[in-house]
Amino acid sequence: MAKIAYILLCHKDPDAIVRQAERLTAAGDYVTIHFDARADATDFRQIRTALSDNANVVLASKRVKCGWGEWSLVQATLHAVEAALEAFPRATHFYMLSGDCMPIKTAEHTHRFLDDNDADFIESFDYFESDWIKTGMKKERLIYRHYFNERKNKRLFYAAMGLQRRLKLDRKLPEDLQIRIGSQWWCLRRSTVEKTLRFAKRRRDVMRFFASTWIPDETFFQTVVPHLVPEGEIRSRTLTFLMFTDYGMPVTFYNDHYDMLISQDYLFARKISPEAQDLKRRLGLLYAASDVSFQISGEGPELFKFLTGRGRIGRRFASRFWETESTLGRERELLVIVCKKWHVAKRVLERIRQTTNVPAVEYIFNEESAVLPDLGGIQTSLEKRTRHRRALMRMLFDYYETDRMMVCMDPSNIELLEDFAADRSVTRMLEIDCTFTDDYLIGHAMRVGLAGEQTSAETFKRLLPTIRNDIIFESDRIRDAEFKNHHRFRETADLEKNAEALARFLSISQDAAREIADSPHLFAD
Known part of the structure; x- marks a missing residue:
């Protein structure tokens, strides 16, 4: 039977992290937590103390300061995966999660699904031929070296890229790899994770290349895994349900999305609103339940397009993102x-x-x-x-x-x-x-x-x-x-x-x- 090591990258809300770890391990699975080294040290101590007696939880001992779009996110993932491999020899699958993900199926269903599908689940599309990137930079993410964070040092980020463009300092891509792209929310088998870590130690040239690309968490694993695993053993999809608006931002789910979420052909959903306490409660109870059958309709993305296309104002399934009256967030x-x-x-x-x-x-x-x-x-x-x-x-x-x-x-x-x-x-x-x-x-x-x-x-x-x-x-x-x-x-x-x-x-x-x-x-x- 499948035994899952959940790789949880997080940087805030220690109470929610503890609840999520306890929920996932109660079903007999494992959790490895990488808590951002940039985050509050008091929060980290709270997590460590609360979960110290849980043998199915391990904290990544190597913590890095993470920044959106940086290599640090990939490095944090690799540290967490290494810790999980060592701590949980019985883990058969490694599943990437974030702090605002929630299960939308039972643990029983999740294990049975992985038992029935001997494959790696990771989106992996041709970087240049696919339309995965809707707006913004594309080839510039790869051919230029990015040493500044676009969010924190915007002027330096674009100045450095402009200088490289003017001096024609664009670089070649690794010749033996087809660069691919996809969601960072993957689920990989143990053998694939072990091959990936061996590859990372052997191919320092590839590691150096990705370390200075922009948003490598959407390209590193997505490129390396197809290089190591036969195509027939890869399902180019994620098992985490997420939708994006026309402006490329993830749709947030609220209390009245429960029925829609559990009818999707996915195991988890991202991202759940911090205010959707009833939704979190119901999904937490669902994960621990048994003998639950699911009617998969998969209408979520099309329904979202239908409702937002008409500018519908309401509650059920409505996109709060587009409503004029939508809140910035009660905690903000x-x-x-x-x-x-x-x-x-x-x-x-x-x-x-x-x-x-x-x-x-x-x-x-x-x-x-x-x-x-x-x-x-x-x-x-x-x-x-x-x-x-x-x-x-x-x-x-x-x-x-x-x-x-x-x-x-x-x-x-x-x-x-x-x-x-x-x-x-x-x-x-x-x-x-x-x-x-x-x-x-x-x-x-x-x-x-x-x-x-x-x-x-x-x-x-x-x-x-x-x-x-x-x-x-x-x-x-x-x-x-x-x-x-x-x-x-x-x-x-x-x-x-x-x-x-x-x-x-x-x-x-x-x-x-x-x-x-x-x-x-x-x-x-």
Whole structure:
């Protein structure tokens, strides 16, 4: 009978990890956990203590700091697989999972399925001929060397790639391998895993190549396994059910998706909403049940396309991703810096980012040229960003793998501010009050096209009071809205008052806030 070693890569929510490990091992299977070395050490100790008496759980002793799109994810997987091979000699299969996966079949059904299908389950499509990559970079992932993380060092990432392109430093692919691509959620037999690890030790050239490719967790195993295993023993599919929106982001499942999920021809599903507690409870009970028969309909992807194509608003099977009223996430916190002087807000944002390491984006609803990651097209215009504002922010939270994020907005964006403030997430606002000299207002009028080089002094004399009154009106509207968690950071205020506002806005100490507020030239024009 199949004995599964689940390879669990995770970086947060220790309580959920412990519950998942206990659920999977209760059926007689094994769990190997790689907990991101970048994550909270207290969380890791909590996991280790809670599972210390479970003989079917092992923690990868070699932990690496993981980053999305980096080789570190593959290296973490290899460390976890090595630990599983050594700790669980009776394991016949190795199944990759993430912290937000849940079983959608019974353990009994899962074991019987693997017993009946002597094969490796891993998506493996020709990298260049298939349409697996819908948008964004394709050959550039491979032919250039990527030493910077696109999410953390966007400018360096694209600058380095641009330099290689200009200098024609594109490299050759390994000659004896056909590069293939697919989902990172695979299930491999023990013999295949052992062959893969031997290959990794023998072919250091291949390891060096993939170590500097972009998003190698979608190409490394998918390329190496077909090189080692006969084609007839590979099923080019994943056993984990997941769907993607038109913008390439995974669809999240909620409480009312239970019936749809268990009718899919898969063993697990990703990704389950952290808020879907009832769905998690029901699926957990299902996994432990016996003598359950499943009516496989497999209608999930087509039903999703049907409903989103009509823009359906509702509950059952609806895609919360596209609903205007969809929440950013009850556990998430959006920090909004509101300021008419964009350069001042950007300086404050950068100082906060340096001090707190909170991911941040600038005036994405005001500047067409604002730097954003490739999100499948939703980021390409101000109109799209504004129309799908909650969808955009959800994607950015997911992209940066965070529950706290900062964004800059112009005071004129009152409707956006009201929309985000009405969300179930926590929205905090820091309004930066600046002084506006006549010279600044003249420059502003010219920047926005209200005046030009030939505009007369008499015209400016009439125009400036109107612009000044507009700025005051926008600020008054924000205060009249009486937003919860609204704080003011004023150019004319003393250091202690500004530090106090920053401390409340960011939930940081007064000393850390004072360090930010005391930065030189914050308000300089």
